[in-house]
Amino acid sequence: MxxxxxxxxxxxxxxxxxxxxxxxxxxxxxxxxxxxxxxxxxxxxxxxxxxxxxxxxxxxxxxxxxxxxxxxxxxxxxxxxxxxxxxxxxxxxxxxxxxxxxxxxxxxxxxxxxxxxxxxxxxxxxxxxxxxxxxxxxxTNTFECSILLKVVCGKKNRFHTQMLKEGYPAYTTSCAWLGYTDQQLTQLCSEALAQGWTKFKVKVGADLQDDIRRCSLIRKLIGPNNTLMIDANQRWDVNEAITWVTKLAEFHPLWIEEPTCPDDVLGHASISKALAPLGIGVATGEQCHNRVMFKQFLQAAALQFVQIDSCRVGSVNENLAIILMAAKFNVPVCPHAGGVGLCELVQHLILFDYISVSASLNNRMCEYVDHLHEHFESPTIIRNAHYIPPKDPGYSCEMxxxxxxxxxxxxxxxxxxxxxxxxx
Amino acid sequence: MxxxxxxxxxxxxxxxxxxxxxxxxxxxxxxxxxxxxxxxxxxxxxxxxxxxxxxxxxxxxxxxxxxxxxxxxxxxxxxxxxxxxxxxxxxxxxxxxxxxxxxxxxxxxxxxxxxxxxxxxxxxxxxxxxxxxxxxxxxTNTFECSILLKVVCGKKNRFHTQMLKEGYPAYTTSCAWLGYTDQQLTQLCSEALAQGWTKFKVKVGADLQDDIRRCSLIRKLIGPNNTLMIDANQRWDVNEAITWVTKLAEFHPLWIEEPTCPDDVLGHASISKALAPLGIGVATGEQCHNRVMFKQFLQAAALQFVQIDSCRVGSVNENLAIILMAAKFNVPVCPHAGGVGLCELVQHLILFDYISVSASLNNRMCEYVDHLHEHFESPTIIRNAHYIPPKDPGYSCEMxxxxxxxxxxxxxxxxxxxxxxxxx
Missing domain, CATH: 3.30.390.10 (Enolase-like, N-terminal domain)
Known part of the structure; x- marks a missing residue:
């Protein structure tokens, strides 16, 4: 070149x-x-x-x-x-x-x-x-996919073909921000169901009674077979997290995300251990600042879902290391996205994870938030609640x-x- | 007020x-x-x-x-x-x-x-x-000591009286920076011995043969009864740290400081475990970014010396929490200092530790480096290798x-x- x-x-x-x-x-x-x-x-x-x-x-x-x-x-x-x-x-x-x-x-x-x-x-x-x-x-690109994916994935394989056809499963966080009213939540959730969404995340952690009401409402709306996740954004202490989440267990969340301080590796391990009998995993990573911290979480069995972020750690380089560590520990990668540009970026990483590393969709999905995509040259494409692999060359974040x-x-x-x- | x-x-x-x-x-x-x-x-x-x-x-x-x-x-x-x-x-x-x-x-x-x-x-x-x-x-202050110390220590006690008389034990890092020649090292070390210093730290980690030569030289100069510490400033991987330090064990260092990445809590725990039979502890903390990270290190038995820093974490507030945690885990606090202004600041914290928390000098000492004190209104006073408690009001870092x-x-x-x- x-x-x-x-x-x-x-x-x-x-x-x-x-x-x-x-x-x-x-x-x-x-x-x-x-x-x-x-x-x-x-x-x-x-x-x-x-x-x-x-x-x-x-x-x-x-x-x-x-x-x-x-x-x-x-x-x-x-x-x-x-x-x-x-x-x-x-x-x-x-x-x-x-x-x-x-x-x-x-x-x-x-x-x-x-x-x-x-x-x-x-x-x-x-x-x-x-x-x-x-x-x-x-x-005319034979990889039929973004050049970034080609750079990291190498040769085309059947998983790649599957992704082009079906896309990568996504979940939505757009329906239930903490500041939304119940009415907004109901409306957004109903619309999302109609669009084919099956996995929903709710923000919790400010007030327990509010959380019970909101989780109850959304569980009723989505029914027993769709997936619910909850996210406390680090609000609790370790014991508080265990008590609080136990009280939300009846709504069967798949995971509690960021239950406590992102540096408290051993605290997350305690929470993981306490919630395992309830069938609730711990998810974290969006504020996990480098590969060495992810290594701590994996070694201490402190998380059950690795939430990589495209901007918190050192770009593709460091995320490749984290994806490989997660595979070694047999922990699924479920990327953090949303904000502005995070969906555009992280879709490349999770497609790499599927095509070249995990080859599994079990307990795996990528966050999606429907804000601010209109400011990008090559915005994410969602079809039937799946990320469709980007085809434009590059890392999709040209604004x-x-x-x-x-x-x-x-x-x-x-x-x-x-x-x-x-x-x- | x-x-x-x-x-x-x-x-x-x-x-x-x-x-x-x-x-x-x-x-x-x-x-x-x-x-x-x-x-x-x-x-x-x-x-x-x-x-x-x-x-x-x-x-x-x-x-x-x-x-x-x-x-x-x-x-x-x-x-x-x-x-x-x-x-x-x-x-x-x-x-x-x-x-x-x-x-x-x-x-x-x-x-x-x-x-x-x-x-x-x-x-x-x-x-x-x-x-x-x-x-x-x-x-005329009845506390006969800096007002910052009075604020944090409260009432005068016998430990305070002892400090005013003897000062707090210090060690020197001024003799053996990595970039110094053997001749510089010999001269500085001989001068320090003549001034009453008994505890010496050597920088290591760049080249093993160099380290062996430098440690051998300084151990000969200071004799078998003075204290030697070594500091790798995060240079090694976990196994490399264990192998390398094992080869320096014959010089009987009290601790190996910052053997690896400051975020690798469990890595430090492995190093601690491997070096314990050799009588060498792990010291770290100058790049430990908050109380929650110190909690990890203490809970995981990943360090044997807590090196608080007056500027890395959130000032006195957070250092008080760390000092109290260290006391709970019965791990001595040996502050990081040097640079510019760090000695001036941290002397207050270690005096608080002695006067109001640990009441012990066992395996405890505060780092001292003889650079740049001349730029402060109230520079540290060292007498016979001890920090003499500051008397001027404030936190001693007015330049x-x-x-x-x-x-x-x-x-x-x-x-x-x-x-x-x-x-x-």
């Missing part, structure tokens, strides 16, 4: 005012404004190829991630794609182990989110270069330039209008 | 070019420039009282912490000290659990370092307010304004001069 030297990195703070309508609200994040630090890599290639990447945030603090991306950019600009992918481990370590910057991580928090944004863009660029052409569906400009914080027109309203 | 409303927060990026002489070099941080994000809180009090706080970094990346401090400052400015300290838990949670900003942590990495800088300044302010007068030693201005990055005169030299 061409050298494809990266000659420029730009990063922008893009925020969507989702808190205005309580989309995404949960027990710990009561007013999220879904946001991204959005990275574009420019190259010196003949075709002026670019790489697009992002990391997800929920509003305030995005500017800190943007600052971190700028700090890391000096390690990226000037490198060629060829030298990066010929020693991708070395490049990963260069970003994560800079002798000075690693102190403010290492491999966690802001600096890890920034690393993810950059590496997501590098993977996108690599896939586009492999695909050669930009912004055109690859109609519409118009959307980016409108939502840039604080100067985009959306935010200027909100500021104006605040003043009135 | 007065309300003492916080009316302004300033934060500056202050860096010392320590990498020029290899001070602070270790197996993972080969070129640290000791730095701080330096916070000053201004109040509306009659006496124009200020609070001074900092968080420690090693150069690049400090600007990200500065950005995070600015983001958090909106939660601090406008609050009165009275309302903060009357519900300090609430204030701590306000900083660490902001519904939007917690996503980029939570309680880890950049945002946690920024939280520490701010809270260190709040504790400093509180102690100064309690002390009433600023910049004058409290000659000389002249030093701050000279070392501001990138515009201070020290950095402008280095840039000039680079161009020549």
């Amino acid at each position: 061409q050298e494809n030297k990266i000659i420029k990195l730009t990063v922008r703070d893009v925020r969507f005012p989702t808190s205005l309508e309580q989309h995404g609200s949960d027990a710990m994040h009561t007013d999220p404004d879904y946001s991204v630090a959005y990275v574009v890599l420019e190259t010196d290639s003949d075709a002026a190829l670019k790489g697009y990447g992002l990391t997800f945030t929920v509003g305030r603090g995005t500017e800190i991630v943007v600052c971190a991306v700028k700090a890391l950019s000096t390690l990226v600009v000037g490198k060629t794609l060829k030298e990066i992918v010929s020693d991708f481990r070395g490049f990963y370590r260069l970003l994560s182990s800079d002798g000075q910057m690693r102190w403010v991580g290492p491999e966690k928090g802001v600096i890890q989110l920034a690393t993810a944004a950059i590496l997501n863009a590098v993977w996108d660029l690599w896939a586009r270069v492999e695909g050669k052409v930009r912004n055109k569906p690859l109609k 519409l330039e118009e959307s980016v400009q409108k939502h840039q914080y604080p100067d985009g027109e959306v935010w200027r209008a909100i500021e104006q309203q605040g003043k009135q | 007065q309300e003492n409303k916080i009316i302004k927060l300033t934060v500056r990026d202050v860096r010392f070019p320590t990498s020029l002489e290899q001070h602070g070099s270790d197996a993972m941080h080969t070129d640290p420039d000791y730095s701080v994000a330096y916070v000053v809180l201004e109040t509306d009090s009659d006496a124009a009282l200020k609070g001074y706080g900092l968080t420690f970094t090693v150069g690049r990346g400090t600007e990200i912490v500065v950005c995070a401090v600015k983001a958090l400052s909106t939660l601090v400015v406008g609050k009165t000290l009275k309302e903060i300290v009357s519900d300090f838990r609430g204030f701590y949670r306000l900083l660490s659990s902001d519904g939007q900003m917690r996503w980029v942590g939570p309680e880890k990495g950049v945002i946690q370092l920024a939280t520490a800088a701010i809270l260190n300044a709040v504790w400093d302010l509180w102690a100064r307010v309690e002390g009433k007068v600023r910049n004058k030693p409290l000659k 000389l304004e002249e030093s701050v201005q000279k070392h501001q990055y990138p515009d201070g005169e020290v950095w402008r001069a280095i840039e000039q030299q680079g161009k020549q």
